[in-house]
Amino acid sequence: xxxxxxxxxxxxxxxxxxxxxxxxxxxxxxxxxxxxxxxxxxxxxxxxxxxxxxxxxxxxxxxxxxxxxxxxxxxxxxxxxxxxxxxxxxxxxxxxxxxxxxxxxxxxxxxxxxxxxxxxxxxxxxxxxxxxxxxxxxxxxxxxxxxxxxxxxxxxxxxxxxxxxxxxxxxxxxxxxxxxxxxx
Amino acid sequence: xxxxxxxxxxxxxxxxxxxxxxxxxxxxxxxxxxxxxxxxxxxxxxxxxxxxxxxxxxxxxxxxxxxxxxxxxxxxxxxxxxxxxxxxxxxxxxxxxxxxxxxxxxxxxxxxxxxxxxxxxxxxxxxxxxxxxxxxxxxxxxxxxxxxxxxxxxxxxxxxxxxxxxxxxxxxxxxxxxxxxxxx
DNA sequence: TTCTGTCAATACGCTCCCGTATGGTTGACC
DNA sequence: GGTCAACCATACGGGAGCGTATTGACAGAA
Numbered sequence: 001x002x003x004x005x006x007x008x009x010x011x012x013x014x015x016x017x018x019x020x021x022x023x024x025x026x027x028x029x030x031x032x033x034x035x036x037x038x039x040x041x042x043x044x045x046x047x048x049x050x051x052x053x054x055x056x057x058x059x060x061x062x063x064x065x066x067x068x069x070x071x072x073x074x075x076x077x078x079x080x081x082x083x084x085x086x087x088x089x090x091x092x093x094x095x096x097x098x099x100x101x102x103x104x105x106x107x108x109x110x111x112x113x114x115x116x117x118x119x120x121x122x123x124x125x126x127x128x129x130x131x132x133x134x135x136x137x138x139x140x141x142x143x144x145x146x147x148x149x150x151x152x153x154x155x156x157x158x159x160x161x162x163x164x165x166x167x168x169x170x171x172x173x174x175x176x177x178x179x180x181x182x183x184x
Numbered sequence: 185x186x187x188x189x190x191x192x193x194x195x196x197x198x199x200x201x202x203x204x205x206x207x208x209x210x211x212x213x214x215x216x217x218x219x220x221x222x223x224x225x226x227x228x229x230x231x232x233x234x235x236x237x238x239x240x241x242x243x244x245x246x247x248x249x250x251x252x253x254x255x256x257x258x259x260x261x262x263x264x265x266x267x268x269x270x271x272x273x274x275x276x277x278x279x280x281x282x283x284x285x286x287x288x289x290x291x292x293x294x295x296x297x298x299x300x301x302x303x304x305x306x307x308x309x310x311x312x313x314x315x316x317x318x319x320x321x322x323x324x325x326x327x328x329x330x331x332x333x334x335x336x337x338x339x340x341x342x343x344x345x346x347x348x349x350x351x352x353x354x355x356x357x358x359x360x361x362x363x364x365x366x367x368x
Numbered sequence: 369t370t371c372t373g374t375c376a377a378t379a380c381g382c383t384c385c386c387g388t389a390t391g392g393t394t395g396a397c398c
Numbered sequence: 399g400g401t402c403a404a405c406c407a408t409a410c411g412g413g414a415g416c417g418t419a420t421t422g423a424c425a426g427a428a
């Protein structure tokens with residue numbers, strides 16, 4: 001019975017995440033999204049009470065699939081060193097538009113808690129990963145900080161230089177650099 | 185004769201940079217700034233043709249004092265290793281709200297060229313610095329990339345965790361970590 | 369077939385911001 | 399003390415979003 005409801009709600013959330021990726025939190029706006037979806041606000045306010053409810057739902061979706069999903073898939077790899085390489089490849093290659101958009105809105109009351117949880121979770125995971133690879137705990141925490149920072153920053157620098165996504169060769173060199181730098 | 189003109193113009197630019205720091209590019213808005221300055225739009229549109237003209241002027245100011253100013257001051261320090269430490273201290277301690285706001289608006293037509301120039305300039309400077317400290321050129325470029333990325337990212341992570349600015353001790357540990365990591 | 373719940377369109381008022389037009393104020397200088 | 403330019407206030411029209419209220423379409427159950 002609530003089949004079609006859920007479907008349509010999901011379409012709004014999907015569109016919200018798209019808009020978030022290329023226009024930031026401010027682009028998660030009812031009327032523009034309605035236009036993009038080929039409907040009017042009349043639809044939106046049936047599925048959601050608020051603009052903020054949509055944003056919250058989208059962030060929830062993002063949190064579930066993005067962080068936890070990735071970590072679970074990584075945990076299937078046995079060798080920690082290999083896991084780091086995999087992580088680097090996945091993360092460096094990935095599109096971080098949404099993540100960056102959220103960081104840009106770190107003060108937003110709806111965004112802040114999600115971003116905080118996600119960041120903490122990832123840092124903790126990375127530190128554990130480095131520790132398993134032989135780095136002592138305290139050092140691992142600091143390096144996880146540095147490493148995740150580098151990850152975030154690299155994307156932003158690339159955007160600032162509006163560099164095209166790195167070639168396979170550049171990616172390999174960078175991953176090697178990261179492994180050499182952070183795992184020794 | 186155009187004394188008072190320039191002064192008032194500067195006040196607008198100053199306010200624009202403040203607004204940029206804590207509200208992003210979107211917050212560089214005429215009417216809110218006018219309110220904050222205790223005047224009305226009537227004033228603004230005498231000094232500037234456009235909202236965009238204000239933004240451009242503010243970015244110009246930022247580019248001049250921020251990047252070139254910092255580099256010139258750093259160049260007075262002789263020892264490269266010392267320069268890196270100084271850079272780390274200055275940069276890690278600094279408030280990067282404006283820089284982050286600009287990265288968040290990397291697609292904005294007025295922001296993009298400024299951000300691009302600044303980023304390139306800083307990367308180039310950092311690479312030269314690492315090179316002078318004994319790192320071979322190609323490696324220096326990659327590490328400069330990583331290092332500047334880490335710089336950007338550390339700030340964002342701190343914001344995401346809404347951590348207070350790091351204590352003196354933490355700052356020291358981090359700087360040591362950075363020197364150890366990137367200079368060997 | 370009628371009724372009911374689900375979903376969407378239309379129309380409205382509100383707020384915030386932009387940019388323009390126009391008139392006032394002030395101060396320097398003759 | 400009148401003039402002119404610099405500077406600012408007031409008042410307007412317009413666009414983009416938000417959220418509400420009301421009505422309409424349509425499908426499935428009774």
